[in-house]
Amino acid sequence: TLVVKQKLPGVYVQPSYQSAIMWFGVIFIRHGLYQDGVFKFTVYIPDNYPDGDCPRLVFDLPVFHPLVDPLSGELDVKRAFAKWRRNHNHIWQVLMYARRVFYKIDTSSPLNPEAAVLYEKDIQLFKSKVVDSVRLCSSHLFDQPKIEDPYAIM
Known part of the structure; x- marks a missing residue:
């Protein structure tokens, strides 16, 4: 598949056993502010893919x-893919974007205004909250998956 050919370092995904339009994944962050972060996520692909909206990516635990x-x-995800184009956009690009946001922080039009303000105005407190977030996610790595599926990443 195109996802395998892209060789996205630190990003691993597999389709759900129950549904080809739901994928389970994990991102390993090796350096930067989120170093040592291990973030599990689920990709939700629209029923009418690739003709519909862009896939959604939801972390198992909210990351700061x-x-x-x-x-x-x-x-x-819509920030990078405002209009999903059938022959131009691919799921591997969503995964690459998900990885990249941890290395290149963008604070314009945030979904988490607190994180954006702290990144801009109090980087030390931002870093502290990131460390807490990384620890929280790590402490829940081996929790039972929220979705019962034999292919869910545990």
Whole structure:
């Protein structure tokens, strides 16, 4: 598949056993502000893919990040793919974007305004909250998956 050919370092995904339009994944962050972060997520692909909207990517636990909704854990994928184009956009690009947001922080139009303000005005407190977020996600790595599926990443 195109996802395998892209060789996205630190990003691993597999389709759900129950549904080809739901994928389970994990991102390993090796350096930068989110170093040692291990973030599990689910990709939800629209029923009418590739003709519909862009896929959604939701972290199992909300990550403290300007582009991640602090309640739902959803990454703002539409920022990179405002209009999903059938022959131009691919799921591997969504995965690459999800990885990249941890290395290049964008604070414009945030889903988490607190994270954006702290990144801009109090980087030390931002870093502290990131470390807490990384620890929280790590402490829940081996929890039972929220969705009962034999292919869910545990």
